[in-house]
Amino acid sequence: MKEHISTWFQGLQDRICLSLEQLDTKEKFKEDKWERTVNSAAGSVAGGGGKTRILQNGALLEKGGVAFSAVFGEINQNMQSKLQMPQGDFFATGVSIVLHPNSPHVPIIHMNVRYFEIYDPKTQQTINQWFGGGIDLTPHYINLEDAQFFHQQLKNTCDSYDSESYVKYKKWADDYFYIKHRQETRGIGGIFFDRLSPLAPKGGTMQNTNQENISKNQEKKHTFEEIWAFVQNLGETFAPTYAHIAQKNRHLPFTEQEKRWQMLRRSRYVEYNLIYDAGTKFGLESDGRVESILMSMPPQAQWAYDFKPQKDSQEEKTLNLLKKDVNFLVCSEIVK
Amino acid sequence: MKEHISTWFQGLQDRICLSLEQLDTKEKFKEDKWERTVNSAAGSVAGGGGKTRILQNGALLEKGGVAFSAVFGEINQNMQSKLQMPQGDFFATGVSIVLHPNSPHVPIIHMNVRYFEIYDPKTQQTINQWFGGGIDLTPHYINLEDAQFFHQQLKNTCDSYDSESYVKYKKWADDYFYIKHRQETRGIGGIFFDRLSPLAPKGGTMQNTNQENISKNQEKKHTFEEIWAFVQNLGETFAPTYAHIAQKNRHLPFTEQEKRWQMLRRSRYVEYNLIYDAGTKFGLESDGRVESILMSMPPQAQWAYDFKPQKDSQEEKTLNLLKKDVNFLVCSEIVK
Numbered sequence: 062m063k064e065h066i067s068t069w070f071q072g073l074q075d076r077i078c079l080s081l082e083q084l085d086t087k088e089k090f091k092e093d094k095w096e097r098t099v100n101s102a103a104g105s106v107a108g109g110g111g112k113t114r115i116l117q118n119g120a121l122l123e124k125g126g127v128a129f130s131a132v133f134g135e136i137n138q139n140m141q142s143k144l145q146m147p148q149g150d151f152f153a154t155g156v157s158i159v160l161h162p163n164s165p166h167v168p169i170i171h172m173n174v175r176y177f178e179i180y181d182p183k184t185q186q187t188i189n190q191w192f193g194g195g196i197d198l199t200p201h202y203i204n205l206e207d208a209q210f211f212h213q214q215l216k217n218t219c220d221s222y223d224s225e226s227y228v229k230y231k232k233w234a235d236d237y238f239y240i241k242h243r244q245e246t247r248g249i250g251g252i253f254f255d256r257l258s259p260l261a262p263k264g265g266t267m268q269n270t271n272q273e274n275i276s277k278n279q280e281k282k283h284t285f286e287e288i289w290a291f292v293q294n295l296g297e298t299f300a301p302t303y304a305h306i307a308q309k310n311r312h313l314p315f316t317e318q319e320k321r322w323q324m325l326r327r328s329r330y331v332e333y334n335l336i337y338d339a340g341t342k343f344g345l346e347s348d349g350r351v352e353s354i355l356m357s358m359p360p361q362a363q364w365a366y367d368f369k370p371q372k373d374s375q376e377e378k379t380l381n382l383l384k385k386d387v388n389f390l391v392c393s394e395i396v397k
Numbered sequence: 398m399k400e401h402i403s404t405w406f407q408g409l410q411d412r413i414c415l416s417l418e419q420l421d422t423k424e425k426f427k428e429d430k431w432e433r434t435v436n437s438a439a440g441s442v443a444g445g446g447g448k449t450r451i452l453q454n455g456a457l458l459e460k461g462g463v464a465f466s467a468v469f470g471e472i473n474q475n476m477q478s479k480l481q482m483p484q485g486d487f488f489a490t491g492v493s494i495v496l497h498p499n500s501p502h503v504p505i506i507h508m509n510v511r512y513f514e515i516y517d518p519k520t521q522q523t524i525n526q527w528f529g530g531g532i533d534l535t536p537h538y539i540n541l542e543d544a545q546f547f548h549q550q551l552k553n554t555c556d557s558y559d560s561e562s563y564v565k566y567k568k569w570a571d572d573y574f575y576i577k578h579r580q581e582t583r584g585i586g587g588i589f590f591d592r593l594s595p596l597a598p599k600g601g602t603m604q605n606t607n608q609e610n611i612s613k614n615q616e617k618k619h620t621f622e623e624i625w626a627f628v629q630n631l632g633e634t635f636a637p638t639y640a641h642i643a644q645k646n647r648h649l650p651f652t653e654q655e656k657r658w659q660m661l662r663r664s665r666y667v668e669y670n671l672i673y674d675a676g677t678k679f680g681l682e683s684d685g686r687v688e689s690i691l692m693s694m695p696p697q698a699q700w701a702y703d704f705k706p707q708k709d710s711q712e713e714k715t716l717n718l719l720k721k722d723v724n725f726l727v728c729s730e731i732v733k
Contacts, residue, residue: 093703115702115703117701117702124700124702126702241681242681242687242690243687324697328694331667331671331698332671332691335667335668335671335672336671336672336681345577345578345672351578351579352702352703354578355668355700356702358664358700359700360699360700360701361660361697361698361699361700362667362697362698362699363696363697363698364460364691364694364695364696364697365453365696366451366453366460366462366688366692367429367451367688
């Protein structure tokens with residue numbers, strides 16, 4: 062099954078890269094294939110690799126990365142303590158995307174879809190498996206119409222899976238994509254979920270050796286097939302959703318001051334990814350390929366000491382919306 | 398005693414700012430006074446504040462920060478686990494400096510000198526006290542003559558304290574200012590030390606409730622007065638040392654390509670400070686003032702995917718020297 066999932070993720074990477082190249086019109090992705098080598102304990106098996114694709118200096122995208130990876134090995138002490146992972150061996154595969162556009166009127170977007178298996182280190186039996194994922198949008202300037210469209214697309218995808226999931230995963234994204242030290246959300250959020258483990262298959266008995274730790278977010282309401290279909294749908298939602306928002310805004314004119322604001326917002330993106338992002342932590346702690354992990358970094362960013370936007374400016378309006386629990390589905394409520 | 402130390406640190410901030418303004422010639426520091434407010438457990442006392450001074454868009458310095466702070470409160474769970482601090486209440490005071498110059502031929506420099514007291518939360522008796530500090534230099538292009546000068550200045554300061562200290566604290570800096578995921582030192586290092594606790598005063602009995610944890614680096618070879626004199630000397634070493642290196646290089650011409658390299662090196666500085674730096678962690682975990690903690694961020698930085706310098710270029714030569722255990726005191730050895 063893990064080969065099937067990993068193969069599907071590679072196909073998703075291909076489709077998304079093709080869509081983004083058509084959207085960009087100018088540049089193509091360049092691919093780096095890499096293999097993971099790990100100095101692990103004697104007898105343990107670790108390895109895997111991935112394909113990192115980067116498009117730079119495009120017409121739409123200043124820097125965009127679409128990465129596939131499939132890695133396996135031992136869950137080390139740091140992964141256990143910093144990422145609340147159980148003891149054992151792991152297999153992890155997924156697709157990660159971060160796009161930094163040229164225009165301050167086109168948002169930064171991020172998506173990740175991933176699948177984990179955990180094995181008993183002695184028997185190599187699968188003791189747990191889960192899916193995770195999320196999409197979130199970081200506009201430099203929040204446009205409420207686009208925000209509504211974006212959240213509606215995610216809600217549609219969620220609704221076909223579980224009618225309660227959009228509200229739950231939207232809240233999860235608000236909590237997860239939160240820059241605690243700035244008391245700001247990273248952008249307008251989106252959805253986020255982790256450790257969605259399937260119902261035990263009929264007749265099967267999936268044994269969890271570390272139940273209290275890993276079952277925190279595992280409701281086990283859905284079958285493997287249902288969760289997997291949801292993750293696939295989410296993956297396919299990405300390209301058309303971003304294309305719509307990018308096409309609508311890419312030709313809007315912008316000023317030097319707006320470009321400067323974009324650079325300042327990018328510095329918040331850097332702070333989030335280096336301080337809080339679990340994917341970055343997982344990558345660095347599991348000795349992943351640094352350039353692939355940090356492809357999420359913007360091509361340029363700026364920090365200004367104690368910058369305060371002007372009163373009633375577009376910049377201030379955006380900052381005021383970078384809060385948890387804003388319902389972007391109903392713009393009329395926000396404008397009040 | 399803590400008032401005396403804190404007052405001396407404020408004087409050091411004044412002197413360094415004055416020296417740097419004279420050096421810059423164009424701009425002056427602007428000061429933000431701030432007070433720390435903390436939502437702490439009922440009955441516990443927390444507070445303090447500081448003075449953050451920033452000089453921006455100068456003739457020499459694109460952005461320079463010189464910060465003084467004196468804060469106190471309860472050592473929370475995060476500080477205990479992430480910073481290996483003991484249980485109890487704390488008082489912390491210090492001066493922190495990070496300077497980002499305009500020219501790629503002038504290095505980034507950092508200094509921190511600090512003093513901690515730890516109290517029994519019930520009796521408020523002092524159960525431990527220690528000094529920490531360090532200076533390290535991050536040239537965008539390593540100049541071996543400057544590197545030798547810099548390390549010699551630090552060695553002189555160390556030698557007047559303890560003949561073994563330079564070698565020990567130089568190695569500590571190599572280990573501390575290390576960007577693990579890049580397998581690069583942040584720059585040419587310098588010195589770093591932490592938890593230098595004094596010998597118990599004659600007749601006194603300083604009780605350590607958490608001995609095994611906090612005494613890791615405490616040799617207790619020196620009296621309070623000796624350590625304090627060393628920390629003061631180090632503080633006074635900063636301005637003339639940087640002035641010498643800055644004056645020597647500030648008027649060298651530079652190319653677009655060299656400026657670009659500076660931006661890439663600054664992104665490594667960002668990575669180090671947000672992922673590893675203990676001062677940044679302490680600040681964020683103790684609910685410090687965000688703008689003061691992150692004054693170390695460069696005004697601009699760039700990330701390029703998988704950038705590799707040209708063979709035998711100045712950029713490559715610098716990268717090849719970003720390693721631990723290079724003896725910059727003896728340049729002739731390095732050039733071989």
